[in-house]
Amino acid sequence: MSIKLTIMDQMAQVAREHGKTLAPLNDDLALLDSGLDSLGIAVLVARLEDRLGVDPFTASEEVQFPVTVGDFVKAYENGAR
Amino acid sequence: MVRAEPPSLRHHINNAPADRFFFDRAARVGVAALVAGTSLGDRLAELSGRSVLIATTSQLTSALAILELDGVARRLTILPPDVDRGHLPALIADAEIDAVVIDGEQSAEFANLAAVVACTPNLVPVAQRPPDRFPTEWILLTSGTTGVPKMVVHSLAGLSTAIAFQAETEPVVWGTFYDIRRYGGLQILLRAVMGGASLVLSSAGEPAADHLVRLGRHGVTHLSGTPSHWRRALMSPSISQISPRYVRLSGEIADQPILDALRAAFPRASIGHAYASTEAGVGFAVNDGLAGFPAAYLDGVSNGVQMKVVNGSLRIRSPGNASRYAGSRGATLIDGDGFVDTGDMVERRGDRCFFVGRKGGIINIGGLKVHPEEVEAVINRHPQVHMSLVRPKRSPFTGAIVIADVVLKSPCKRAEDESGVKDDILKLCRGALPRHKVPVAISFVPVLAVAATGKLARRG
Numbered sequence: 146m147s148i149k150l151t152i153m154d155q156m157a158q159v160a161r162e163h164g165k166t167l168a169p170l171n172d173d174l175a176l177l178d179s180g181l182d183s184l185g186i187a188v189l190v191a192r193l194e195d196r197l198g199v200d201p202f203t204a205s206e207e208v209q210f211p212v213t214v215g216d217f218v219k220a221y222e223n224g225a226r
Numbered sequence: 227m228v229r230a231e232p233p234s235l236r237h238h239i240n241n242a243p244a245d246r247f248f249f250d251r252a253a254r255v256g257v258a259a260l261v262a263g264t265s266l267g268d269r270l271a272e273l274s275g276r277s278v279l280i281a282t283t284s285q286l287t288s289a290l291a292i293l294e295l296d297g298v299a300r301r302l303t304i305l306p307p308d309v310d311r312g313h314l315p316a317l318i319a320d321a322e323i324d325a326v327v328i329d330g331e332q333s334a335e336f337a338n339l340a341a342v343v344a345c346t347p348n349l350v351p352v353a354q355r356p357p358d359r360f361p362t363e364w365i366l367l368t369s370g371t372t373g374v375p376k377m378v379v380h381s382l383a384g385l386s387t388a389i390a391f392q393a394e395t396e397p398v399v400w401g402t403f404y405d406i407r408r409y410g411g412l413q414i415l416l417r418a419v420m421g422g423a424s425l426v427l428s429s430a431g432e433p434a435a436d437h438l439v440r441l442g443r444h445g446v447t448h449l450s451g452t453p454s455h456w457r458r459a460l461m462s463p464s465i466s467q468i469s470p471r472y473v474r475l476s477g478e479i480a481d482q483p484i485l486d487a488l489r490a491a492f493p494r495a496s497i498g499h500a501y502a503s504t505e506a507g508v509g510f511a512v513n514d515g516l517a518g519f520p521a522a523y524l525d526g527v528s529n530g531v532q533m534k535v536v537n538g539s540l541r542i543r544s545p546g547n548a549s550r551y552a553g554s555r556g557a558t559l560i561d562g563d564g565f566v567d568t569g570d571m572v573e574r575r576g577d578r579c580f581f582v583g584r585k586g587g588i589i590n591i592g593g594l595k596v597h598p599e600e601v602e603a604v605i606n607r608h609p610q611v612h613m614s615l616v617r618p619k620r621s622p623f624t625g626a627i628v629i630a631d632v633v634l635k636s637p638c639k640r641a642e643d644e645s646g647v648k649d650d651i652l653k654l655c656r657g658a659l660p661r662h663k664v665p666v667a668i669s670f671v672p673v674l675a676v677a678a679t680g681k682l683a684r685r686g
Contacts (some may be wrong), residue, residue, distance in 0.1 A: 162661075163661055177435075191619070191627055208483040208484075
């Protein structure tokens with residue numbers, strides 16, 4: 146599964162567990178408008194660390210806070226390179 | 227000898243310029259209009275000398291009532307919005323509350339009080355303002371995890387000890403992500419009132435992005451919130467709407483990544499993180515852009531504040547300390563040497579001290595507290611679990627998340643069995659705990675360290 150698909154899959158999974166409805170996702174959508182709140186995103190990042198073996202948001206001291214879904218996916222795609 | 231008491235809070239607005247306002251989403255109140263106007267209709271006099279609970283739904287009406295009642299009421303108890311209403315009878319009894327200020331429907335909990343007074347941002351001329359008679363006692367509530375919140379007694383003089391005035395060349399517009407009915411937010415209300423500034427408050431239920439847009443529209447210059455609030459703001463596209471010249475963090479540990487991210491977002495702003503607690507008051511502010519605080523702070527006395535570390539926990543003696551807990555439930559607030567134990571654990575590395583968590587291992591998830599023991603108790607209900615240890619894992623989004631190490635009674639033979647047991651444990655947790663307490667990851671470990679005390683070794 147591609148990185149992007151894994152992320153989408155896990156977003157849906159976390160939303161389900163937290164009783165949230167996921168908005169139709171696109172790269173320009175603000176991450177916090179996706180249906181996941183800060184806690185949901187923190188959980189998502191921990192799950193993805195398990196699946197993808199990387200956490201781009203704690204790996205370096207320099208944190209770029211992702212604003213859009215596209216930013217979020219890009220952080221993983223860059224991290225995997 | 228009679229000790230001179232500082233003037234009441236209202237005294238500070240006597241010379242407020244006409245262009246200073248308190249804003250929320252729905253209303254705007256001119257600060258100067260509060261000199262001749264009242265938010266309490268014609269009933270202000272009824273509250274004179276009473277122990278008043280401020281229980282409004284909006285921050286704006288709470289701010290107005292606080293401003294009008296300091297010096298007038300004998301005691302002001304400020305009710306934060308998220309307190310379980312079931313605790314009201316205990317709070318009313320412990321603070322000897324005999325009057326309440328509300329801004330919505332009258333509710334049954336207040337039926338026996340002598341006065342129930344409505345507060346509104348639509349001011350009316352005040353016929354005759356009751357004279358200041360009291361150094362009013364202020365009661366703030368702690369954000370406990372379980373049980374009735376503790377009621378912490380302060381004075382206006384103590385609450386304002388850390389507020390220093392700088393000459394500002396341009397008008398100041400304060401904003402706060404932090405509710406003014408909690409210690410950290412109240413500091414911002416007091417800074418705005420005493421410094422002659424405007425103040426932008428959020429409304430109940432207002433989305434964070436909308437609040438940011440309004441902060442931008444009102445030209446916020448000074449903005450305060452917890453690291454969690456700031457992380458959330460930095461993830462909002464509306465962050466581009468604001469350009470504060472002072473950015474303040476308090477209420478949680480400010481780590482280096484959040485300080486750096488704020489520096490990158492607001493290159494010209496002065497960025498400071500303050501340490502304060504409801505019981506200990508403001509300890510210090512750090513303005514060098516680095517996490518932690520200089521170890522030298524532990525040596526001397528600065529602004530009347532003295533600090534020391536006892537068994538890893540920070541203790542503070544300061545004129546900003548609360549005086550005591552109201553009612554009978556509270557323990558002793560000040561130790562024999564006059565220090566308040568904050569319960570915040572500090573570790574010294576070189577010439578810098580860092581906060582490493584809470585005494586007793588309480589985990590802070592974006593402002594919500596978790597006792598590891600309550601999560602462990604749920605995990606331990608699973609028939610295959612021998613013991614478990616719940617601990618925090620760092621998260622840039624919520625400060626921390628909860629993870630668990632679990633020792634099984636007998637190891638699983640196959641990987642499928644292992645993931646089945648994990649799912650079972652998580653199901654158990656989801657059924658019994660709010661979602662911020664559910665472990666994000668479970669690891670099976672062969673053994674957990676037990677300290678000499680016979681308790682699980684929680685740190686190190």
